[in-house]
Amino acid sequence: SSPEVAESAKLFENTFRQVNIALVNELAQISNKLGISATEVIQAAATKPFGFMKFNPGLGVGGHCIPIDPIYLAQKAEALGAPAKFIIQANLVNEQMPLYVLQRLKELLDGNLKNKKICLVGLSYKADVTDLRQSPSLVLLKELQNSGANVVFHDEIVKDFNEVKSAPLTPNGFDLTLVAIRHSNLAVDKVIASAPIVFDCTGSIT
Numbered sequence: 001s002s003p004e005v006a007e008s009a010k011l012f013e014n015t016f017r018q019v020n021i022a023l024v025n026e027l028a029q030i031s032n033k034l035g036i037s038a039t040e041v042i043q044a045a046a047t048k049p050f051g052f053m054k055f056n057p058g059l060g061v062g063g064h065c066i067p068i069d070p071i072y073l074a075q076k077a078e079a080l081g082a083p084a085k086f087i088i089q090a091n092l093v094n095e096q097m098p099l100y101v102l103q104r105l106k107e108l109l110d111g112n113l114k115n116k117k118i119c120l121v122g123l124s125y126k127a128d129v130t131d132l133r134q135s136p137s138l139v140l141l142k143e144l145q146n147s148g149a150n151v152v153f154h155d156e157i158v159k160d161f162n163e164v165k166s167a168p169l170t171p172n173g174f175d176l177t178l179v180a181i182r183h184s185n186l187a188v189d190k191v192i193a194s195a196p197i198v199f200d201c202t203g204s205i206t
Contacts (some may be wrong), residue, residue, distance in 0.1 A: 014069035014086045020055040022090035025097050028057035039203045059201040060097040060136030062125025098140040108177045114148035117174045122181025123158045130157050156183050167172040170192045
């Protein structure tokens with residue numbers, strides 16, 4: 001009925017995804033503490049034939065819509081005196097996921113990432129694109145570097161980043177390989193052979 005309604009519909013659609021991704025990302029953290037599989041929980045919940053929409057946890061959200069549009073909506077709402085606490089909290093949950101994953105990696109590597117050889121698989125914000133905008137992989141890459149890890153990246157589509165080339169998945173070449181994004185042409189067998197520990201943020205490999 002108006003440009004305002006059309007624009008709000010788009011903002012709300014992206015906010016809907018941001019909120020639900022945040023919910024499953026929290027479920028992933030809770031499930032880890034419970035010692036159960038978040039993927040199995042979600043798959044079981046998805047057998048309900050109505051009232052449930054499946055979302056999967058991951059390293060965070062990226063791109064030009066989901067991490068940004070909810071902020072527009074929240075800022076406008078708060079400027080008008082309307083609460084946007086739910087939206088703001090969802091943004092915070094997804095923004096902190098790379099730091100949560102960083103802590104998980106520390107635990108897997110005896111509490112210290114310094115000088116550990118780590119391969120980060122997938123730099124783009126989603127599968128089968130070269131778009132790096134707001135990619136949580138870049139946040140994690142920087143945090144790994146700040147932690148003293150010897151970190152490289154492997155990406156079949158993003159061939160280079162900051163003048164650094166994508167590294168090959170050499171057998172037993174790393175202490176840990178982390179799969180942030182799984183492109184459709186990812187050689188899964190090479191990922192598994194590349195390190196004794198494979199941390200899969202996509203829930204599709206391990």
